[in-house]
C-alpha cells in the first residue's frame with residue numbers, strides 16, 4: 001500500500017465513525033507514525049508504507065475511531081506560538097485560552113519584572129507562553145494534580161524555562177505563599193451535570209479535575225476570587241477564563257469582593273471568555 005492509499009484507508013474508517021476531520025486526521029496519524037511532516041507525506045504519496053508502520057497506523061486509527069482526541073494520540077498541541085507535550089493527565093490547551101496570554105502580555109512591558117501566579121497550570125501552556133515573551137518576570141504555577149504538574153515541568157524543560165517557573169503541587173485553598181502583581185487562571189468551570197453533555201472526546205478522555213466545578217460550575221472561580229484578595233498586591237490584576245453564561249454572576253462576585261472590572265473579552269464565537277479585573281481594596 002502507498003501513502004495515498006493508506007490515507008484513504010484511514011480517512012474512510014474515520015468518516016464511518018462520523019469524525020468530521022477524517023482526511024486531515026488520517027494524514028496527521030500517518031505523519032506521526034512515519035515521523036515525517038505532513039508536507040513530506042503529501043509530496044511522496046506514491047511511496048510504499050512498510051508493513052510494520054501500517055500496523056502502527058491501524059493501532060492509532062482505532063484509538064481515533066473511538067473519539068480519542070488527536071492531541072492525546074500524537075502527544076502534542078499547538079498553543080499561542082509554541083508546541084506543548086500533552087497526555088491524558090492534562091487538559092488539551094484551547095485556542096480561546098490564548099486570550100489570557102494576550103491580555104497578560106498587553107499589561108506587562110517587555111523588560112518589566114512582575115511577579116506572576118498561575119492557578120491550575122495543567123500542561124503549563126499559559127505560563128510558559130507568557131514567560132517566553134516576558135523573561136524578566138518571576139513566576140509560580142500551582143496545580144492540585146501532581147500528574148499534571150509533571151507534564152508542565154516537562155514542557156518547561158522543552159522550552160528551556162525549567163529554572164524560571166516555580167511549580168508547586170497544591171490546592172489553591174492551601175496556598176499562601178508571597179504576593180503577586182498578576183494572578184491568572186483557566187479554572188475548571190463546567191457544571192457537574194453538564195459534564196456528560198460535552199462531546200465524547202472531552203467527557204471520556206479529558207481529566208474531570210480540569211473541567212468540573214460543582215453544581216453551579218463556579219466552585220473554583222469563587223475560590224480563586226477570594227484567595228486572590230490575599231495573594232494579590234494592591235492594584236494587582238486577576239485575569240481568568242470563564243464559561244458560557246457565567247459572565248454576569250462572576251462580575252457580581254468580583255465587585256462584591258472589591259475588584260474593579262477592567263475588561264470582559266469575548267472569544268471568536270462572541271462568548272464572554274476572559275475577565276480582566278484589578279484588586280482595588
Ligand SMILES: C[S@@+](CC[C@H](N)C(=O)[O-])C[C@H]1O[C@@H](n2cnc3c(N)ncnc32)[C@H](O)[C@@H]1O
Pocket residue numbers: 090091092093094097119120121122123124125126142143144145148170171172173186187188209210211220
Ligand atoms: C481547565 S484546566 C487548565 C489547564 C491549563 N492552564 C490550560 O489552560 O490548558 C484547570 C486546571 O486546574 C487544576 N485544578 C483544579 N482544581 C484546582 C485547585 N483547587 N487548586 C489548584 N489547581 C486546581 C486542574 O488539575 C487543571 O490542571
